Amino acid sequence: xxxxxxxxxxxxxxxxxxxxxxxxxxxxxxxxxxxxxxxxxxxxxxxxxxxxxxxxxxxxxxxxxxxxxxxxxxxxxxxxxxxxxxxxxxxxxxxxxxxxxxxxxxxxxxxxxxxxxxxxxxxxxxxxxxxxxxxxxxxxxxxxxxxxxxxxxxxxxxxxxxxxxxxxxxxxxxxxxxxxxxxxxxxxxxxxxxxxxxxxxxxxxxxxxxxxxxxxxxxxxxxxxxxxxxxxxxxxxxxxxxxxxxxxx
Amino acid sequence: xxxxxxxxxxxxxxxxxxxxxxxxxxxxxxxxxxxxxxxxxxxxxxxxxxxxxxxxxxxxxxxxxxxxxxxxxxxxxxxxxxxxxxxxxxxxxxxxxxxxxxxxxxxxxxxxxxxxxxxxxxxxxxxxxxxxxxxxxxxxxxxxxxxxxxxxxxxxxxxxxxxxxxxxxxxxxxxxxxxxxxxxxxxxxxxxxxxxxxxxxxxxxxxxxxxxxxxxxxxxxxxxxxxxxxxxxxxxxxxxxxx
Ligand SMILES: Nc1ncnc2c1ncn2[C@@H]1O[C@H](COP(=O)(O)OP(=O)(O)O)[C@@H](O)[C@H]1O
Ligand SMILES: [Mg+2]
Numbered sequence: 001x002x003x004x005x006x007x008x009x010x011x012x013x014x015x016x017x018x019x020x021x022x023x024x025x026x027x028x029x030x031x032x033x034x035x036x037x038x039x040x041x042x043x044x045x046x047x048x049x050x051x052x053x054x055x056x057x058x059x060x061x062x063x064x065x066x067x068x069x070x071x072x073x074x075x076x077x078x079x080x081x082x083x084x085x086x087x088x089x090x091x092x093x094x095x096x097x098x099x100x101x102x103x104x105x106x107x108x109x110x111x112x113x114x115x116x117x118x119x120x121x122x123x124x125x126x127x128x129x130x131x132x133x134x135x136x137x138x139x140x141x142x143x144x145x146x147x148x149x150x151x152x153x154x155x156x157x158x159x160x161x162x163x164x165x166x167x168x169x170x171x172x173x174x175x176x177x178x179x180x181x182x183x184x185x186x187x188x189x190x191x192x193x194x195x196x197x198x199x200x201x202x203x204x205x206x207x208x209x210x211x212x213x214x215x216x217x218x219x220x221x222x223x224x225x226x227x228x229x230x231x232x233x234x235x236x237x238x239x240x241x242x243x244x245x246x247x248x249x
Numbered sequence: 250x251x252x253x254x255x256x257x258x259x260x261x262x263x264x265x266x267x268x269x270x271x272x273x274x275x276x277x278x279x280x281x282x283x284x285x286x287x288x289x290x291x292x293x294x295x296x297x298x299x300x301x302x303x304x305x306x307x308x309x310x311x312x313x314x315x316x317x318x319x320x321x322x323x324x325x326x327x328x329x330x331x332x333x334x335x336x337x338x339x340x341x342x343x344x345x346x347x348x349x350x351x352x353x354x355x356x357x358x359x360x361x362x363x364x365x366x367x368x369x370x371x372x373x374x375x376x377x378x379x380x381x382x383x384x385x386x387x388x389x390x391x392x393x394x395x396x397x398x399x400x401x402x403x404x405x406x407x408x409x410x411x412x413x414x415x416x417x418x419x420x421x422x423x424x425x426x427x428x429x430x431x432x433x434x435x436x437x438x439x440x441x442x443x444x445x446x447x448x449x450x451x452x453x454x455x456x457x458x459x460x461x462x463x464x465x466x467x468x469x470x471x472x473x474x475x476x477x478x479x480x481x482x483x484x485x486x487x488x489x490x491x492x
Contacts, residue, residue: 148333151303154321156347156391166346170337247337247371 035217043217053206057225060191060202063119064233067126068187075131075183076176079138084168089139096135104129104190105197112198121198122191129190130183137182141175142168174248177241184237188230203229251277251300251395251427256309257452258295268452269295270306275446275458277395282421282428284438286484287448293431294330296453297399300429301327313395323347326388330399334372334383341368344387358386361420378402378409382416389424398430402437411469414440422465435484439477440467447487456487 001009017037024036035043047053082089104125111121145168153163195204207222258270269292277283287293298304300311302321311318313325334343345355359368362382364375372380381401388396402410414437421428432438438445439461447456459480463471471477 146331148329148331149335151301151321151327151329152333152335153347154303155301155323155326157321157323158347162347166338167335170335173337245337247373 032214032216035220040217040220044221047218047221053221053225056201056203056206057229060195060204061229063122063191063194063202064126064184064187067123067191068130068184070123071127071130071134071183071187072180075134075179076138079135079176079179080142080164080168080172083139083142083172084164093139096132100132100136104186105193108194108197111194117198117200119199122194122202125190125194125198126187129186133182133186134176134179137175137179138172141172144175145171174245177237177245181234181237181241184233185230188226188233192226250279250315251311251313251429253300253311254309256296256299256306256311258292258299258304258306258308260295270299271452271454273309273453273455275455277427277429277444279427280425281444282430282442283444283446284442285429285431285446285448286433286435286438286488287453288450288488289433291448291451292453293448294399297327297397297429297431300397301325323391324393325395325397326391326393328381328384328388328396328398328401330401330403332372332380334380334387336372339369339371340364340375340383340386343372343383344390346387348391350390355390358390359383361389361423362386363416376409378405378413381405381413385417385420389420389426394427396426396428398428400431400433403432403434410434410437415469417441418465418467435481435488436472438484439480440472445480445484447484459483 020034020037024031024034027034029036078092082092107125107128108121111124115121115124149167149171153167158166191202192204195202196208199205203222203226207219207226210216210218210222253273253275256270256273257268259266259268261267273296275283285293285296295304299306300318302318302325305319318325334340335346338346340359341355344359348355356365356368359365362385364379364382364386367375367379367383372383375383384401402413405413418441430438430441443461443463443465445459445461447459448454449456461480462476
């Protein structure tokens with residue numbers, strides 16, 4: 001980050017805190033809607049000191065990593081195979097088109113019935129949230145392979161394996177990464193949604209629990225952490241993307 | 250030797266047959282450099298696709314060294330009208346692609362097209378002319394009997410094209426490949442080839458086959474010779490007769 005960029009970010013941050021304090025003063029110190037920035041900051045330190053939040057953070061991250069990894073592997077694999085083998089693709093694609101518009105939260109009731117409350121349901125919901133963008137982007141990446149690349153492969157008489165490994169996969173990689181970036185965002189939203197309803201740990205559970213306890217500071221802290229961690233997950237994918245796709249500027 | 254015998258091709262669009270090539274026959278001897286010139290939309294790329302083996306003609310056949318062309322193969326490499334380098338491979342990897350050649354051979358061809366200093370660059374870091382030269386190196390590295398080029402220099406500016414023409418002549422004297430190049434640049438056709446096939450409008454028929462009398466150590470100055478201008482006018486007349 002350059003110096004002016006740092007300065008801009010700092011100004012935005014300070015303005016937000018000032019606005020927050022302003023709204024707090026208007027609502028009055030006894031309100032249940034918005035705690036003061038100061039109290040929130042103090043509680044923030046407290047939940048980290050006592051360690052109560054750390055467990056929730058790690059549970060949520062673990063669920064995202066496992067669900068997202070499963071979704072990436074199956075999404076990329078199926079996307080490549082079904083994009084390439086047109087026959088198989090045309091059988092499978094209608095199924096995807098019907099399942100895709102169902103939002104991950106709509107799967108929660110059935111997930112709880114099948115997997116019960118807890119990790120199983122969360123993995124499943126995260127998987128569903130991430131799978132469709134990853135699969136769909138990979139699938140269309142493969143489909144958009146230009147004729148001219150296929151022709152070069154034919155001319156040089158390369159094997160199917162080499163074609164997959166050296167041409168199809170790399171050509172699709174930018175599309176795959178678009179899917180992964182959308183997918184990690186979906187995965188993170190899905191895990192929070194799953195925890196709000198179907199789990200007894202994690203950041204989603206943490207904010208839900210504190211609503212019942214009327215601990216507004218903790219709700220806000222939970223939300224800020226969800227925002228920050230979501231940003232951080234997205235950043236990891238972007239950094240990987242830059243590293244692995246040096247041929248795109 | 251490439252023999253093209255009575256090739257006709259129709260494309261079917263809905264229920265209509267659209268004739269694109271009509272009874273095209275010609276020969277290309279070993280080490281010849283032949284140009285096909287003709288109006289755009291005539292059917293030139295279609296003929297290249299047939300010779301490459303990407304497309305089966307409706308009628309007729311082409312044979313290379315007495316073997317009928319049925320599918321694509323390493324003995325004929327095509328340099329496409331579009332950009333055909335792999336974006337994700339650097340120039341060295343592109344040239345090495347699909348050929349089981351050692352480092353030395355690959356480098357030899359990269360050097361031959363003047364891209365020695367760019368072996369580690371990605372295609373997006375090169376200019377249009379350099380990319381075409383890299384495609385040429387990749388084609389040469391496969392050491393095919395026959396190279397097919399579909400308007401390879403059409404998208405380049407005049408100056409770059411002149412430089413590339415010189416290089417191409419140079420490379421051809423060194424490698425002695427048989428080549429077929431499609432172009433709509435009359436000067437390019439005369440300057441590079443020893444035989445020019447003039448196509449009619451769609452459906453493409455052969456209007457005339459013209460032998461070029463210049464020796465292979467040509468200089469740019471031949472473009473001002475009366476002989477060159479005479480051939481140029483002849484081709485111009487053949488093409489404009491259409492309208
Ligand atoms: N796959 C195709 N299906 C239908 N028509 C085609 C196809 N490819 C080319 N054509 C038509 O055939 C004609 C000749 O095309 P082409 O061989 O590309 O011409 P050019 O001489 O400009 O290279 C054009 O009218 C084009 O629209
Ligand atoms: Mg064409």
